[in-house]
Every structure is written in structure tokens, then in C-alpha cells.
Amino acid sequence: EDKVVQSPLSLVVHEGDTVTLNCSYEVTNFRSLLWYKQEKKxxxxxxMLTSSGIEKKSGRLSSILDKKELFSILNITATQTGDSAVYLCAVEMIQGAQKLVFGQGTRLTINP
Amino acid sequence: DAGVTQSPTHLIKTRGQQVTLRCSPKSGHDTVSWYQQALGQGPQFIFQYYEEEERQRGNFPDRFSGHQFPNYSSELNVNALLLGDSALYLCASSGGLGQPQHFGDGTRLSIL
Incomplete structure (x- = not known):
């Protein structure tokens, strides 16, 4: 059965800290791995990561994929209270459609 | 440029009733997927529509059905509602394979 596991499930840090969120997967027919941020809705x-070892970066957020070890990490540096959210990892399958299999999510809380 | 829009935002139904949820994809997107997200869980894939046909289906009973219209908008229908159908129903659209799915704000369905 296709599976995506995120860790930790919950994380509380202080503003300014750096955090690393983990995502491991066991799926057939991997196409890509995606990270999403979910606040209220x-x-x-x-x-979106498709190739191993190539870091993607956007401001204070960055992510990398390891297709050999089947995991990805999401890093957030100099965290701010606005980074508080649930971070979802999803794997897209090659099965004729863009089915996403999601992990349970990591709830990140940034305290001032 | 409007993103993915869903209606209604909230809905309260009783067991046994039927419900229809609606989704308009982001401009330029032709593929629509539906997900169910229970509280504290990651979204679960229900099905995907492309060219007005169901392209792939997740592990959901036949009570869940859908439709895509020529303008790419979509409906999700659920018959014979159960208490366990209470969840956030998310619609996602994309411009095709290799492009990320973008989500709407969802419809919060509560079954009494």
C-alpha cells in the first residue's frame, strides 16, 4: 500500500529558530513530491520536487529530495509567527492521473 | 486571476440526505481532483476529472460521484450521507501532468 509518513507530527519552537520537517514515502510509480502549507483552509x-539532490528555495524555505532513500526535508530558517501552520507532504503517482497521496501533516507552532 | 473557487463554504446535512459540492478551477486549468480531509488528517484522494471523464478513483464507495462540465468546472455528489462523511472537501485543479495541483478553500460538510 502506498504510504507517506511525516515527522514530527507536532513541533513548537520560538521565533527565530530553524526547523526541519521530514517526509518519507513508500509508493509505486513515483512521479514527484510536493509540499503544501495549510493554515485555515x-x-x-x-x-514540487522531481529530481534527487537539487535544492529548491523560496525565501526562508527550502526543500530537497532523496529518491534513493525515499525521503524529503523542508527547512524553514529564521521562523516567524506567520509560519505557524500544518505542513503537508504529498507524493504524486504515475498512474494515468495526478493522484496525490498525502502524509498526516506536521503542525508547526511558532511562539513569539 | 481567480484561483480555485468552491461553494458552498459550509453545509449542514442529516444522515441519509444527499449533497452536491461545486468547484471552479483556476483559469487555464483543465484537470480537477477532489479530496476528503478529516480533522487532523491529510487529504484523501476521491477522484479526478479530465475532459469530462473520471480518470482515476480513490478508495471511496459509489455513493461518491462526480461530474465535469465543458467549462472544466466540476461537481461532487454524495448520496445517503453517513456521520463519517463529515469532513472538509477540497477541490484541486492543475494544467496537466508535471504541473502542481492548486487547492480551493474547501467545503466544510457536517452531518448530524
Whole structure:
């Protein structure tokens, strides 16, 4: 069965800290791995990763994929209270459609 | 440029009733997927529509059905509602394979 596991499930840090969120997967027919940020409603797209070892960066956020070890990390540096959210990792399959298999999410809380 | 829009935002139904949720994809997107997100969980894939046909289906019973219209908008229908159908229903659209899915704010469905 296709599976995506995120860790930790919950994380509380102080503003200014750096955090690393983990995502491991066991799926058949991998196409890509995506990270989303979900605050109240819509998951907001952050990154799409298809190749191993190539870091994607957007401001204080960065992510990298390891297709050999089947995991990805999302780093957030100099965290701010606005980074508080649930971060979702999803794997896209090659099965004739863009089915996404999601992990449970990591709830990140940034305290001032 | 409007993103993915869903209606209604909230809905309260009783067991046994039927419900229809609606989604308009982001401009330029032709593929629509539906997900169910229970509280504290990651979204679960229901099905995907492309060219007005269901392209792939997740592990959901036949009570869940859908439709895509020529303008790419979509509906999700759920019959014979159960208490366990209470969830946030998310619609996502994309411009095709290799492009990330973008999500709407969802419809919060509560079954009494």
C-alpha cells in the first residue's frame, strides 16, 4: 500500500529558530513530491520536487529530495509567527492521473 | 486571476440526505481532483476529472460521484450521507501532468 509518513507530527519552537520537517514515502510509480502549507483552509503550494539532490528555495524555505532513500526535508530558517501552520507532504503517482497521496501533516507552532 | 473557487463554504446535512459540492478551477486549468480531509488528517484522494471523464478513483464507495462540465468546472455528489462523511472537501485543479495541483478553500460538510 502506498504510504507517506511525516515527522514530527507536532513541533513548537520560538521565533527565530530553524526547523526541519521530514517526509518519507513508500509508493509505486513515483512521479514527484510536493509540499503544501495549510493554515485555515486551502493548502498552499510550496515546492514540487522531481529530481534527487537539487535544492529548491523560496525565501526562508527550502526543500530537497532523496529518491534513493525515499525521503524529503523542508527547512524553514529564521521562523516567524506567520509560519505557524500544518505542513503537508504529498507524493504524486504515475498512474494515468495526478493522484496525490498525502502524509498526516506536521503542525508547526511558532511562539513569539 | 481567480484561483480555485468552491461553494458552498459550509453545509449542514442529516444522515441519509444527499449533497452536491461545486468547484471552479483556476483559469487555464483543465484537470480537477477532489479530496476528503478529516480533522487532523491529510487529504484523501476521491477522484479526478479530465475532459469530462473520471480518470482515476480513490478508495471511496459509489455513493461518491462526480461530474465535469465543458467549462472544466466540476461537481461532487454524495448520496445517503453517513456521520463519517463529515469532513472538509477540497477541490484541486492543475494544467496537466508535471504541473502542481492548486487547492480551493474547501467545503466544510457536517452531518448530524
Amino acid at each position: 486551502a493548502p498552499t503550494f510550496l515546492f
